[in-house]
Amino acid sequence: MNKQQLTFPKDFWWGSAWSAEQSEGRGETGKAETVWERWYKEQPYRFYQGISSETTTDHIHRYKEDVQLMKQTGHNSFRVSISWARMFPADGTGEVNPKAIEFYRDLFTEMNKNNIKVFANLYHFDMPAVLQDKGGWESREVVDAYVKFADTCFKEFGDLVYHWFTFNEPLGPILGSYLEDFHYPNIIDFKRGAQATHFTILAHAKAIAAHKKRDLNSKIGVILNLSPTFPRSQNPADVKAAEIADLFYVRSFLDPMVKGRYPEKLVELLREYDQLPSDYTEEDLACIKENTAQILGLNYYEPRRVKARLTAVNPEGPFLPDWFFENHVMPGRRMNEYRGWEIYEKGxxxxxxxxxxxxxxxxxxxxxxxxxxxxxxxFMDETGQVIDDYRIEYVQDHLAYLWKAINDGCNIKGYHLWTFIDCWSWINAYKNRYGLVSLDLPTQKRTIKKSGEFYKQLSDQNGFEYDVDRLV
Known part of the structure; x- marks a missing residue:
C-alpha cells in the first residue's frame, strides 16, 4: 500500500449540479407546462411510482436552507439550470416573467453571499410544451425563441453568474426523442433527429454570439455527456465499429460545439444513407464555426464498449446508429447494479x-x-443518516484518476458531483438516489449523508489520502 495525499490545484471548483425541472417544483411564480409535465399527463404510468416533477425537492421555497446545506457540504460552486418555462410562461417567448427574475436573482445573490460560484445552465431537457408543439428543436422559430431566452438571462443575471452553459447533455433529448423512446414526444426518426441536432448546435452558437455582445466577465460553454468508446478487441471490424459508435455518440456534438465543424466521416456516412438534415445553410455553418465553447463541462458515468455486428440489419426497420455495431458486455466488468451502468474509474x-x-x-x-x-x-443509522461508504469510495476512485489526468497536463478546473440533494430523475423519479443530502419526500426533510460530510472535508483539504498503487 502506498498512501499519499492527492492535492488538487488551487481554487479547484468543488460542487455539484442539478436542474430546474428536477429540483424546483412548480411554485407560485408562474410557469408554463414543460414537455415532462405534458408527458406525465398523457402517460403517468411511464414514470416510476407515478411521481411527477410537480414538487420534487421544492427548492423554489427552500433555497435559503439549501444554500446553507451547500456550505455545510463543502460547495464553492454549484450548477443550476434556469427554467425557460418559468422565465417565459406565456408562450416560451414574448413577455418575460418578473417573478422568475426575482426568484433567480434572489437565489444567485444568496449563493454569491455564501461564496458559492453560480454555474448557470440554460437548457436541461425542459422544453416548454407550447414550443414543442411548434416543432421543438426541429424548428428555426424555436431556435430564435431560445436565443431570446438566453440573452434575457445574460441581461438579467449576468452580474451574478460565474460561468454560463448553453446546454446540458444535448445528445440526451436527441437519443430520447428520436431514437430510443425515453423523451417526449417519442418519435423514432433519425433524419428528424439529425435536424434537431443541427438546430440545437446552431442555438448553442447563437447564444454564444449573444453572450459575446454583452461583454460579461463570465465564460460560456456547454456540458456534454461523454463516454470513451472501447472496441471489444483490436480486430479491424471491432475497431471500425467503435469508431462509428464514437462518431455518433461523442464527436457529433463535441466537434461542432468545441471545434466549430462537424466530423467529416460522420457527414459522409449520413450522406450515404440519406440521413443529413434537410434544413441547413452556409450561414448556419459559419455561425457554428465562429461561436464555439469557451469552457467545457464533462459528464462521465460509464464507458461505451462495442463490437462488430454479428447479425444482419432489418432493411425495413428505421435507420439507427446500431446498424453499425453492437454493444459489448465485457466479461468481468464491475457494475452499479441499481442503474445498470459499468463502473470504470480509469475512463x-x-x-x-x-x-x-x-x-x-x-x-x-x-x-x-x-x-x-x-x-x-x-443504510440509515439510528439517527437517520445514510452511511453511504460506497458513494465515498466511488468518488475517491474517480477523483484519483482525475488527479492523474491533471498531473498528465489536462486543463481540469473542478469536479461537480451529481447531485446535491436527492432529486427527481425524469422517468426514474426517485428510484435511485444520488445526493450528498438525503430527502424524505413526504416531509421534504433534508439530512446530510456520510458522503456529504466527506465532501466537506475533501473541499476543505482540497484533496484526500489515497493508495496510489490502485492507479493503473
Whole structure:
C-alpha cells in the first residue's frame, strides 16, 4: 500500500449540479407546462411510482436552507439550470416573467453571499410544451425563441453568474426523442433527429454570439455527456465499429460545439444513407464555426464498449446508429447494479486525455459524476443518516484518476458531483438516489449523508489520502 495525499490545484471548483425541472417544483411564480409535465399527463404510468416533477425537492421555497446545506457540504460552486418555462410562461417567448427574475436573482445573490460560484445552465431537457408543439428543436422559430431566452438571462443575471452553459447533455433529448423512446414526444426518426441536432448546435452558437455582445466577465460553454468508446478487441471490424459508435455518440456534438465543424466521416456516412438534415445553410455553418465553447463541462458515468455486428440489419426497420455495431458486455466488468451502468474509474482519465490531445486542451471540468443507489434507507443509522461508504469510495476512485489526468497536463478546473440533494430523475423519479443530502419526500426533510460530510472535508483539504498503487 502506498498512501499519499492527492492535492488538487488551487481554487479547484468543488460542487455539484442539478436542474430546474428536477429540483424546483412548480411554485407560485408562474410557469408554463414543460414537455415532462405534458408527458406525465398523457402517460403517468411511464414514470416510476407515478411521481411527477410537480414538487420534487421544492427548492423554489427552500433555497435559503439549501444554500446553507451547500456550505455545510463543502460547495464553492454549484450548477443550476434556469427554467425557460418559468422565465417565459406565456408562450416560451414574448413577455418575460418578473417573478422568475426575482426568484433567480434572489437565489444567485444568496449563493454569491455564501461564496458559492453560480454555474448557470440554460437548457436541461425542459422544453416548454407550447414550443414543442411548434416543432421543438426541429424548428428555426424555436431556435430564435431560445436565443431570446438566453440573452434575457445574460441581461438579467449576468452580474451574478460565474460561468454560463448553453446546454446540458444535448445528445440526451436527441437519443430520447428520436431514437430510443425515453423523451417526449417519442418519435423514432433519425433524419428528424439529425435536424434537431443541427438546430440545437446552431442555438448553442447563437447564444454564444449573444453572450459575446454583452461583454460579461463570465465564460460560456456547454456540458456534454461523454463516454470513451472501447472496441471489444483490436480486430479491424471491432475497431471500425467503435469508431462509428464514437462518431455518433461523442464527436457529433463535441466537434461542432468545441471545434466549430462537424466530423467529416460522420457527414459522409449520413450522406450515404440519406440521413443529413434537410434544413441547413452556409450561414448556419459559419455561425457554428465562429461561436464555439469557451469552457467545457464533462459528464462521465460509464464507458461505451462495442463490437462488430454479428447479425444482419432489418432493411425495413428505421435507420439507427446500431446498424453499425453492437454493444459489448465485457466479461468481468464491475457494475452499479441499481442503474445498470459499468463502473470504470480509469475512463475519466481517458476522457480528459482525449480533450487534451484532440480539443486544444480547452478549459474543462467534470460537470457530473455520481452513483445512483436504490432503497438507501437500508443504510440509515439510528439517527437517520445514510452511511453511504460506497458513494465515498466511488468518488475517491474517480477523483484519483482525475488527479492523474491533471498531473498528465489536462486543463481540469473542478469536479461537480451529481447531485446535491436527492432529486427527481425524469422517468426514474426517485428510484435511485444520488445526493450528498438525503430527502424524505413526504416531509421534504433534508439530512446530510456520510458522503456529504466527506465532501466537506475533501473541499476543505482540497484533496484526500489515497493508495496510489490502485492507479493503473
Amino acid at each position: 475519466i482519465h481517458d476522457l480528459c486525455m482525449d480533450i487534451k490531445e484532440n480539443y486544444g486542451n480547452i478549459e474543462s471540468f467534470i460537470s457530473e459524476n455520481g452513483m445512483g443507489v436504490a432503497n438507501e434507507e437500508r
